[in-house]
Amino acid sequence: MKKLLILFMLASTLSCTSQKSGVSDVPPTNYINTISATDLKNHLYIVASDEMGGRETGSLGQKKAGDYLINQYKKNKIPFPKGATDYYQKVPAAFLNATRNENLPDSENIWAYIEGSEKPNELIVISAHYDHVGMKDGEIYNGADDDGSGTVALLEIAQAFKIAKNEGHGPKRSVLILHVTGEEHGLHGSRYYSENPLFPLANTISNINIDMIGRRDELHKDSSNYVYLIGSDYLSSDLFNICEEANNKYVNLFIDYKFNEKTDPNRFYYRSDHYNFAKNGIPSVFLFNGVHADYHKPTDEVDKIEFDALAKRTQLAFSIAWELANRENRPVVDKNGN
Ligand SMILES: [Zn+2]
Numbered sequence: 001m002k003k004l005l006i007l008f009m010l011a012s013t014l015s016c017t018s019q020k021s022g023v024s025d026v027p028p029t030n031y032i033n034t035i036s037a038t039d040l041k042n043h044l045y046i047v048a049s050d051e052m053g054g055r056e057t058g059s060l061g062q063k064k065a066g067d068y069l070i071n072q073y074k075k076n077k078i079p080f081p082k083g084a085t086d087y088y089q090k091v092p093a094a095f096l097n098a099t100r101n102e103n104l105p106d107s108e109n110i111w112a113y114i115e116g117s118e119k120p121n122e123l124i125v126i127s128a129h130y131d132h133v134g135m136k137d138g139e140i141y142n143g144a145d146d147d148g149s150g151t152v153a154l155l156e157i158a159q160a161f162k163i164a165k166n167e168g169h170g171p172k173r174s175v176l177i178l179h180v181t182g183e184e185h186g187l188h189g190s191r192y193y194s195e196n197p198l199f200p201l202a203n204t205i206s207n208i209n210i211d212m213i214g215r216r217d218e219l220h221k222d223s224s225n226y227v228y229l230i231g232s233d234y235l236s237s238d239l240f241n242i243c244e245e246a247n248n249k250y251v252n253l254f255i256d257y258k259f260n261e262k263t264d265p266n267r268f269y270y271r272s273d274h275y276n277f278a279k280n281g282i283p284s285v286f287l288f289n290g291v292h293a294d295y296h297k298p299t300d301e302v303d304k305i306e307f308d309a310l311a312k313r314t315q316l317a318f319s320i321a322w323e324l325a326n327r328e329n330r331p332v333v334d335k336n337g338n
Helices: 002-020 037-047 060-075 093-098 144-166 188-195 237-251 307-326
Strands: 088-091 107-114 119-129 173-180 204-210 226-230 254-256 284-288
Touching: 037 060, 037 144, 037 307, 060 107, 060 144, 088 188, 093 188, 107 144, 107 188, 119 144, 119 188, 119 307, 144 173, 144 204, 144 307, 173 188, 173 307, 204 307, 237 254, 237 284, 237 307, 284 307
Parallel strands: 119 173, 119 204, 204 284, 226 254
Antiparallel strands: 088 107, 107 173, 226 284
């Protein structure tokens, strides 16, 4: 009896200690498992359908894809962020056309929001671009992987956080889901957000960006059980460790750091939307699965997506976000990014 009591006391001491060390109270396993290949597939068959016309920035097709995303948020009762008047952040044509002298119409970033329960003023931004390159010579570029895959991943991540919140286990910090526009024309939507942030960048503790996670590349012909992480250790050792731990605890993908090498000639770190956060000193990680023969071709189609692999990579992004949202301290910036 006594022994049992001691054990009990020891156990409760341990659980207090683990809370203080920043481990979240509830394991996210149930919520990770709400992210399913079937859901991702159902969403992607719509987002990357011909009806969306290749989602060119500012086009009707892109707006239709945007309507679909917003309807999913409404259906799941996930609101637009506090301080906004709707699900859109308008990105004016003048901004889109300023750097490359193009002729794009007005477009929109789309956002949704899960408010934190304990540190609502600290924010994690999870981003993916929902524009693609439209049509050329009568052919539709559906961009199922680029970046339909990241776009539908955000829907599932938002839903997982919302289910957790409904069960009383919402994130302690706030989560902004950000579908950015104009990526293919020069990362415009994310740059617009970074110059017109809804929440102060100083309170934005991290960015998780997802672009092309539905396929495998030549270097991984034999297995889709991998992801490239890029940038996680550029600004913050904490972020690197969080990504590693989240993967080891919950997902077990092989993390390939090939493109994280600063000498890599592809320079992917500078080529997707996280860079507009990273350049402002915000610890950022980019999830990516490499390029393939259908990259920026009309053959980047939904039937080539590996949905089980897409689900695991989405689960990793959610697990990283969960750790960032619930740990006691925000990731420390201890490196200069160079
Ligand atoms: Zn892309």
